[in-house]
Amino acid sequence: MTHLGLLDIIQLLGYMCMGIQMVLNSNFGLIPDKILGAFLYATWLGVIEMMLLLAVNRFIALTNVHISKKNSGRLFIALFIIAYGFMLVNLVILLLPEYGFLLNMTTYDLERLALETHLIDMQTNILFGILAISWALYLITIVHMIIKLVKDYEIRIFFQSLFICGYKSFVNGFTTYWVPPSVLAYYISFFVYLIESGYNPYMYFFTN
Known part of the structure; x- marks a missing residue:
């Protein structure tokens, strides 16, 4: 310096x-x-x-x-x-x-x-x-x-909970305020909404 x-x-x-x-x-x-x-x-x-x-x-x-x-x-x-x-x-x-x-x-x-x-x-x-x-x-x-x-367990849990909060916020805003302009966009939107309830096991696997 x-x-x-x-x-x-x-x-x-x-x-x-x-x-x-x-x-x-x-x-x-x-x-x-x-x-x-x-x-x-x-x-x-x-x-x-x-x-x-x-x-x-x-x-x-x-x-x-x-x-x-x-x-x-x-x-x-x-x-x-x-x-x-x-x-x-x-x-x-x-x-x-x-x-x-x-x-x-x-x-x-x-x-x-x-x-x-x-x-x-x-x-x-x-x-x-x-x-x-x-x-x-x-x-x-x-x-x-x-x-x-x-590598710290508490830090992993922190990032897991941070991701859950962020993803929930994104999905709620996404499905509430975004209108799919096409069939493909609708399928993508539906897929994002569909996997919302099932990502916790994956998060647990990756962070624990």
């Missing part, structure tokens, strides 16, 4: 410079705009990398992955080195001649080689790839937590 916060602060300083440009209604010049644009975009990608590291941290902590504290520390040191190394490489590329993202008052202006090599597309794909991995880890962690919860 500390690393994420530091990168957020650097980004905030960049956006403050963008705000100053808007107040002055003028850019700072080629070199300052190039440096500011490079730092803003590199830290943007760095923030996403830190989000992935947070996802890995929560995944390890909550899914009981068998890894010792010592090895966990080594793993995160390696991940931090990779993340900052990748961010540094990205920063250097953005500072190369004709490869920059020039900070403008409200957006970025891409230099010639950045446009020709589709640099923004490549980096966007990397960014969404990192986010996809983060979401996958979070979803696995959530499923694991739910499985741990439903």
Whole structure:
């Protein structure tokens, strides 16, 4: 979280410079705009990398992955080195001649080689790839937590009673206020209503 916060602060300083440009209604010049644009975009990608590291941290902590504290520390040191190394490489590329993202008052202006090599597309794909991995880890962690919860008998009964209440509410509203517009819809409606009285044995089987 500390690393994420530091990168957020650097980004905030960049956006403050963008705000100053808007107040002055003028850019700072080629070199300052190039440096500011490079730092803003590199830290943007760095923030996403830190989000992935947070996802890995929560995944390890909550899914009981068998890894010792010592090895966990080594793993995160390696991940931090990779993340900052990748961010540094990205920063250097953005500072190369004709490869920059020039900070403008409200957006970025891409230099010639950045446009020709589709640099923004490549980096966007990397960014969404990192986010996809983060979401996958979070979803696995959530499923694991739910499985741990439903192992408890009282929790299983809670979900059973919650489902019964929800299904009863749905069926009563469904059969009272919905008029089937076709024969097929009528059969579906009747089927939903018919199985209402018989789902308790199935619920008991699945939750007990």
